[in-house]
Amino acid sequence: MLRSFVVFCAGLSLLCCSRTAPDTKWPAPGPAGGLPYVPLPEPGDAAEPDEDASTPAKPAPPAGIDAALPSAPPTTLARAHSCKDKECKLVEILPNPSFAKAAPSGGDSPGTLWLEDIAPNSVVVLPRHHGLELLAVTLIGEALASGDEGGAVKLEPWAALRAPGLGVNVKAGKDGAKLVMGVAAKNGNLGAALEHAAKKPFEVRWKKRPGPLSHVALAGAKDLSWGAGAFHARIAFGGEAPIPGSLEVLLSAAKADIKEHDHPAWEHIAVLDGRGRMKLAGKEHPVEPGVVFDIPPGEKHAFEAGDRGLVVVQMYTPSGPEQRFIKLAEGEKPAPEPKK
Numbered sequence: 001m002l003r004s005f006v007v008f009c010a011g012l013s014l015l016c017c018s019r020t021a022p023d024t025k026w027p028a029p030g031p032a033g034g035l036p037y038v039p040l041p042e043p044g045d046a047a048e049p050d051e052d053a054s055t056p057a058k059p060a061p062p063a064g065i066d067a068a069l070p071s072a073p074p075t076t077l078a079r080a081h082s083c084k085d086k087e088c089k090l091v092e093i094l095p096n097p098s099f100a101k102a103a104p105s106g107g108d109s110p111g112t113l114w115l116e117d118i119a120p121n122s123v124v125v126l127p128r129h130h131g132l133e134l135l136a137v138t139l140i141g142e143a144l145a146s147g148d149e150g151g152a153v154k155l156e157p158w159a160a161l162r163a164p165g166l167g168v169n170v171k172a173g174k175d176g177a178k179l180v181m182g183v184a185a186k187n188g189n190l191g192a193a194l195e196h197a198a199k200k201p202f203e204v205r206w207k208k209r210p211g212p213l214s215h216v217a218l219a220g221a222k223d224l225s226w227g228a229g230a231f232h233a234r235i236a237f238g239g240e241a242p243i244p245g246s247l248e249v250l251l252s253a254a255k256a257d258i259k260e261h262d263h264p265a266w267e268h269i270a271v272l273d274g275r276g277r278m279k280l281a282g283k284e285h286p287v288e289p290g291v292v293f294d295i296p297p298g299e300k301h302a303f304e305a306g307d308r309g310l311v312v313v314q315m316y317t318p319s320g321p322e323q324r325f326i327k328l329a330e331g332e333k334p335a336p337e338p339k340k
Contacts, residue, residue: 062256064229065309069158069219069249073139073272073311075178076290078103079114083172088118089125093132093166093183093194100190102294104285108189109294111245111317113182113270118143118172128167130206131193133184135237135247136161136170137218137313139272141177145170145213153215155179160218160236160247164211180270180313184245218249224329230256233325238316246319252310260302263321267295267314274310278303 081095094100095114102109116136118124126134128148136145138155146152148167155161155170155177170179185193197204214237221234230253238246252258252274260279269292276287279302280295287303295301303310316322 061228062230062253062305064227065232065251065253067223067225067229067232067251069234069251070273070311071157074289075115075117075139075272077113077115077180077270077272078290078292079112080117081114082117082119083122083124084119085122087123087125089127091127093126093129093197094190097194100194102296103292104280105294105296107296108191109268110189110266111182111184111268111315112190112294113180113268113292113313113315115270116170116179116181118170118177118179120172120174120176122176123169123171125169126163126166127197127201128165128205129193129197130165130204130210131186131196132166132190133186133244134161134163134166134168135182135184135245135315136163136179137236137247137249139178139180141175142173143170143177143179144173145215147209147213149209151213153213155215156217158218158249160216162211162214162237162247164244165206165209167206167209168213180272182245182247182268182315184315184317186244224325226325226328226331227256229253231328233322233329235322235325238319238322240323242318242320244318246314246316246322248314248322248325250310250312250314252305254305254307254309256305256310258303258305260300262298262300263295263316264297265319265321266297266317267293267301267321268317269293269295270313272311272313273308274312275306275308276304276310277306 079099099112099114100109116124137160138157143155144152145155145161146169153161216236218234218236224233232251234249236247271287271289271291273289274287278285278287278293281299
């Protein structure tokens with residue numbers, strides 16, 4: 001009995017070592033042998049590639065920024081004027097006639113923004129014109145704005161001024177002052193309004209100011225924030241009832257792009273700080289401190305931000321599109337603006 005068992009084991013051993021013996025892995029492959037053999041991974045085996053490895057990772061959203069206005073913003077603009085005399089009378093209203101032309105297109109524009117650098121105790125005088133408004137915001141120093149008919153307002157850093165009909169004197173304090181000034185036409189474009197004033201100055205001079213002087217301390221104005229704090233806006237002048245020009249300050253974080261859009265009104269932008277690229281009507285323009293843009297109604301534009309946050313003084317002529325900032329801050333998607 002024992003001998004038969006030994007013979008049986010020897011035969012089984014020869015069968016297992018035979019070249020014709022079935023695969024020792026169990027179960028055998030193929031449907032006839034049961035389920036296919038699936039080996040377990042051995043140490044050092046390469047992992048299977050992730051199916052989504054070829055899909056590029058989404059860029060991280062821009063980080064939120066401090067909503068506070070910068071205490072010492074850059075003060076350089078492509079359009080600029082210096083008043084170094086005791087009194088600088090802007091008889092032709094704009095320091096340079098070229099300021100009336102849109103940048104970069106060169107077309108006629110209803111509004112403009114420029115930097116006014118006023119020496120200590122010097123005064124800039126703007127004549128009356130019932131068809132124009134002055135909008136300004138102080139960046140550095142202090143100034144006193146007084147109307148032809150009386151009344152005055154003190155302008156500290158980030159204080160904004162609105163003077164319907166112009167007819168205003170802006171006097172810098174003992175340390176001088178730098179302001180972004182804007183002029184907006186009630187109707188038509190600046191070139192036509194200035195030409196009318198040059199030919200018939202008495203026709204544009206008002207006897208009663210079209211509206212009172214007003215000012216807003218932007219530092220205390222409501223902060224309108226969206227994009228998880230990546231964008232901030234403060235509106236000085238503008239509202240539901242259209243006025244010749246709105247005035248607001250915008251801040252945005254580095255890498256915070258602005259998607260392509262357009263407006264039914266002109267948009268005037270004075271970039272105090274920031275870098276990137278502005279796309280206007282399919283063409284790209286570099287953005288850096290000091291650049292200005294005048295964007296016509298209906299012209300598609302977008303901003304691709306660089307690695308530096310944006311600080312912008314902005315004006316719409318006429319007002320209206322600035323209301324979208326309120327809706328964005330409320331978490332609403334702005335409704336399409338009606339075309340005019």
